[in-house]
Amino acid sequence: MTLLFSTWIKFFFLFAPFFVVSMFLALTRGQTRKECRRVANRAVFASLFTSLVLMFFGGALFSVLGITLDSFRIGAGILLFLSAVSLVRDGIRTHATGMPKEERDDVSVVPLAIPTIIGPATIGAILVYGAELTGWDLFTGILGMTLALACLLVLLHLSTFFEKLLGRTGLNILSKITGLILAAMAAQLVMSGIGGFLSGI
Template sequence: MLAAFFSTYLSSSIRFLFLLAPFFVVTMFLALTRGQSATEKVVVIRRSCTAALILGVVLFFIGPLLFSVIGITLNSFRIGAGSLLFLTAVSLVTSGTRNHATGLPVEDREDVAVVPLAIPMMIGPATIGAIMVYGAELNSFSEVSGGLLGLLTALLGMAALLYLSGYLERVMGKNGLNIMSKISGLVLSAMAAEIVLTGISGFIATTYG
């Protein structure tokens, strides 16, 4: 039981952290909060990460219910969510300066904590699908607990990067942050491929097995 918990926790923490596209979010956070005081930036970080956590937890549990209501299988949703996640990865690798969830330029807003920072930058359409898939794949209490703690850990890591964003910008520069964002996109593409291939193999086994 403990082995399953720790295994799920470690894998979920890494998966969720990459799903949040942390270096892309850091770059956008720096642009959106330019000129704000340190206190104002801390408030933005707290509100955005709290909003992302609440939405993430809801999505984590709602997957199986939603699949049942709309009459689709987990394998079908894996294929769809993985395909959308792959498009997100391509967007990060090829640009890194545009909203990876919608493909549209990010607008300046007075209050950027929830929209667009938490939604759709941290939790975009592709991330929503992936979180629902991961939540539906976990069955036992230890796995669900590990998954939830992994989500919390990933968001704490995201918050830490945002707190250190000014330092990261000075050390790495904008080009360095963009390079790290592209590397994150490559990892996301591999995760997307795994989700899609799992969905395809599961669909074939269920239909023709």
């Protein structure tokens, strides 16, 4: 139960939900509520499919490329830290608001699912978690990841409500807090990688 809760919390912040909500609002501006819900459903489903593939084939990928898990921990941690710094420093930028409608007809997979929800840093972290977890723990990790995406889906469906409640400033503040948490997760990944590397010497 502890692993499920911790995995759920990790993945929830890993998906940077408040940044995703803001991008979703910008990309779907002017669309009907039904269209927005369809975009949200497809984006989260595509993210879940991509995440499951990464979770199951991470270990095999390391073996094929000859990369140790500790090396990938360090690399993924650095990418995640850069992503966290970007969130804290730049906040939410929504240049997509002015895009013509014909260019925004189907934004569910690109750019909403990839790279907004599943970006390079997220991919690295998912590969690491997938390689770390085995047996029942892997199933628990997948369940936690699925719950995190389900929470993100709820947030996307309620995005208009949150925009009215919090405003752009409120979403920016929550995004920066998410960045701080991601920075701590990145530090943990890097330190775990360094510790594993040093223990093998």
